[in-house]
Amino acid sequence: MFLKLSKAFTFMVTGVGINTEWGLLMASISEDNGEETPLQVRLNGVATFIGIVGLTVALLVLVVLLVRYFTGHTKNLDGSPQFKAGKTKPSTAVNGAVKILTVAVTIVVVAVPEGLPLAVTLTLAYSMRKMMRDKALVRRLSACETMGSATTICSDKTGTLTLNQMTVVEAYSGGGKMDLPDSKSQLPPILSSLLIEGIAQNTTGSVFVPEGGGDPEISGSPTEKAIIGWAIKLGMNFNAVRSESSVIHVFPFNSEKKKGGVALQLSDSEAHIHWKGAAEIVLDSCTKYVDASGNTVPLDQDKMSFYKKAIEDMACSSLRCVSIAYRTYDMDKVPADEQQLAQWMIPQDDLVLLAIIGIKDPCRPVGNALKQVRMVTGDNPQTAKAIALECGILNSEEDAVEPNVIEGKVFREYTDSEREEIAEKISVMGRSSPNDKLLLVQALKRRGHVVAVTGDGTNDAPALHEADIGLSMGIQGTEVAKESSDIIILDDNFASVVKVVRWGRSVYANIQKFIQFQLTVNVAALVINVVSAMSSGEVPLNAVQLLWVNLIMDTLGALALATEPPTDHLMARSPVGRREPLITNIMWRNLLVQAAYQVTVLLILNFRGKSILGLQRETPQRAIEVNNTLIFNAFVLCQIFNEFNARKPDEFNIFKGISKNHLFIGIIGITLVLQVIIVEFVGKFTSTVKLNWKQWLISIVIGFIGWPLAALAKLIPVPKTPLHKFFTNMCNRRAKSPSKSRSKSPSMSPAKSPSHQ
Missing domain, CATH: 1.20.1110.10 (Calcium-transporting ATPase, transmembrane domain)
Incomplete structure (x- = not known):
């Protein structure tokens, strides 16, 4: 079925209701599993x-x-x-x-x-x-007591364990590290222009400049706001830049691919394709970079190692690393037919690296509340590890090894039984997809844990619904996440989770x-x-x-x-x-x-x-x-x-x-x-x-x-083991008592006798 809304756009409907991704998501979270608390x-x-x-x-x-x-x-x-x-x-x-x-x-x-x-x-x-006074809105009454039984909390990072106040604090561009990340004078004009173009067009954020002057108001996700704010300091006029080119096709940021792109038409013959996303993923698609003189030069092995080392260093400093790259493209190769254009995959190879930036999101002061917390985030595992060390989820560098720190793609490749064994040890999961979070929750529940999950995105809805107790964020959380949760944390603060x-x-x-x-x-x-x-x-x-x-x-x-x-x-x-x-x-x-x-x-x-x-x-x-x-x-x-x-x-x-x-x-x-x-x-x-x-x-x-x-x-000591388990263990010990073997072996010395031990 085709819907022709105007002369310029025609849309093709391929599925409705339960046959859409949204429909499948809503169906999964609306099912009542009937489990008792x-x-x-x-x-x-x-x-x-x-x-x-x-x-x-x-x-x-x-x-x-x-x-x-x-x-x-x-x-x-x-x-x-x-x-x-x-x-x-x-x-x-x-x-x-x-x-x-x-x-x-x-x-x-x-x-x-x-x-x-x-x-x-x-x-x-x-x-x-x-x-409610402690900034927690309870949507399901039984959730109050279930949270008290929680043995583990699977929490996202941004805005929950961190303050959600992102700023760009480090930048690598022009072949080296910028002394001041927001200094325009350190960048050649062509590099600055390409960066600003890519940031302005390849974004879901927006900028509003008040009449009569004043600081611009930036809207969008925390990461987008940080990147746009950095570009404004580099001299970006958001609305003017967006008017200089037209969008041909958009590849929205994908939680699986960890990147998003946009194709722009600059003239009848020239197009620019801009990509932005997880630093190491975008970097792997780059073959060139723009140097300090503004020239595009091949990205040799030494330079690749330099950038990878920069990403690793920033990640170890608990910075979220984002790479920005582009490439030119001939308009003749862009599909002219609207149906073909809708199916067109924007080229993502042979990219030119423009910049790698490090975004800082300070950790919340949550004291000793994180002993039972597992961080599940889409960030680089090194960044997640650094934040976990700062927050107290990991106690030392010795803990920050596999399987305590694991990547989502590694976890999902295990079998169900292997995931159950590994899940017990996981403290941090980086580069995770929403499905990885769901698999972790299911594995922990099968191990007998009472699992709480925090989340704010639509993709977190299945994990929130599957968990024994779902906690969504009241400020950054989507409506779908809130509907799937049992408790809404009104201030997006992990300290409020601790109060719950x-x-x-x-x-x-x-x-x-x-x-x-x-x-x-x-x-x-x-x-x-x-x-x-x-x-x-x-x-x-x-x-x-x-x-x-x-x-x-x-x-x-x-x-x-x-x-x-x-x-x-x-x-x-x-x-x-x-x-x-x-x-x-x-x-x-x-x-x-x-x-x-x-x-x-x-x-x-x-x-x-x-x-x-x-x-x-x-x-x-x-x-x-x-x-x-x-x-x-x-x-x-x-x-x-x-x-x-x-x-x-x-x-x-x-x-x-x-x-x-x-x-x-x-x-x-x-x-x-x-x-x-x-x-x-x-x-x-x-x-x-x-x-x-x-x-x-x-x-x-x-x-x-x-x-x-x-x-x-209260002075009478009691065994820590529950009574039914205590008596079961006693019976098992008696059943295993080697009294018969002792009667058959009178030469056994008292020192080796089990009863003596």
Whole structure:
């Protein structure tokens, strides 16, 4: 199909929609891969585990209580059975069974972590709001926590790791190095004219000169702005130069070829073809250069070596190197037919070198934030290596060797399995194409990494979409890149990426705090009720009391712990990655110690509380009511005190930063006030009675002991390996134990014995 827009131009449409490059790109980034985030996978596992345990315990309690009830082992206060076969009314029996069923259902309600989604949503929403202040716009809520699990970040260089303030600081032209890169007097007129012509026409930038004078305003990519700014200092009048010739054909800058060209018509018989791009690539196509006298002379081996050494030196100084070259061409050889002209490949051989320039883009001051970062850039590997050393991605020159520093074309030639092995070691990838970046992301994900990718161009969209977390640049980023990303960095600053990681880790840590707090309550409540049900047929915590505990544990606990702000302590931790368990060994230690303490104390009160509290003088009914109320009150206060412990699972100072979290303090205060009201004023509803000051003091002391106990628990060392891996390794070691071989070889000396070692 042909579209004739005017007498001068005719366009041929070769594909539309999905059949175009743009269509294929949009289709690839619009596909939903359906992958769950690492946290969602972990939460599903934890929720399923807790639910199964809770349901199992509830069924066990239901069966035990029903058997005890209908066999007459459940007694009244006077010692008589609550159920007598043939004597108890059916309605009374049904009521007794319903009460037992209510207790079992309540246990399920307490055990099932219905507050977990609330805690996750609250902490994500809170973090999302706070991250906006740190110049990070979250487009997908789950991205907040995924960033906290990120084990590696694949970042581009320009504008992210660097300031994106490019200027030409070195130039080689006329056969040697220019003393002052922007000094026009060092260049012969013909060379200066050709340079200005090529820069003005072979560019996607533009120049606006304000009326009445003033500095010209340059627009375009950072590299284009730097080159145009250099040409203006050499005396370029942008608009005047562009009017002196007409564009015949354009070969846009290509990320694969790393160069772009333009064919210009100067007269009826003469044409100029200008090329600009990666220094070493354009230089390889040059056979001549313009010397200091303005003469075009052959580019011999010595001069070629000189220019290659210049490119290497500039690259080692973290400069982006760009070569500018041209050649003449006969207009008679230019296709006259419009269709042929559209397919014409601009000649790119036998070029005349005009200049090689070095562009400096200062590195951002990002401190120690780059230990997990891999730089993926289209620049010369030497330039990328120099920037990586300056930023701290590479620690020394010894690290700057293959495969730590690799070229994109080398990486893409490996097989999938080889790429997985190499990907672990790569710190810098230079001369990379967008597809190389995508291949690196896929290889890292297959290795179990949680991968974050930063990008700003349309070509970065597939990698941004494929990554676990995509971060696009808000200033330089294209709309396609932003649509493909999960978070937009509004100031294009890597320091903001570090803040996103900080908030992400805070989200993950807050969810862990809530789970530790919730599981402690779960374990204590379930064990107390199960042991009591099996031994006496009664449970000290009734349905209403358990529902109040559930409210403290789920809703109020989620509100209190989900809004903990991030701390510097979080950044000292290693990233959790994809396979690390949500419940760590430290969490298991803390919750088991607290749960064991609560279960021990409250069971002692359940079975010996009346004698310990001196309730023998009271009526049996009164004694049981006071004792059960004290158990309920002490249990709730244990959770209030333990909520402070949950704030800092691995730190001794549990009050650090608490004055900044007003919501936490407010919720603790509200919970305490409501507990007093429940015990003292709404006893009929909750089956509680008023307690005297001594009984309140006992409850407070029981809860308070949880603080020093938590500090002592943190002195208990725990293995760094997750428990399931630890026990697996232990079993494997025992399986590999050479005990049989020792029995067969009694002459083995103790020094060589594996057990001795």
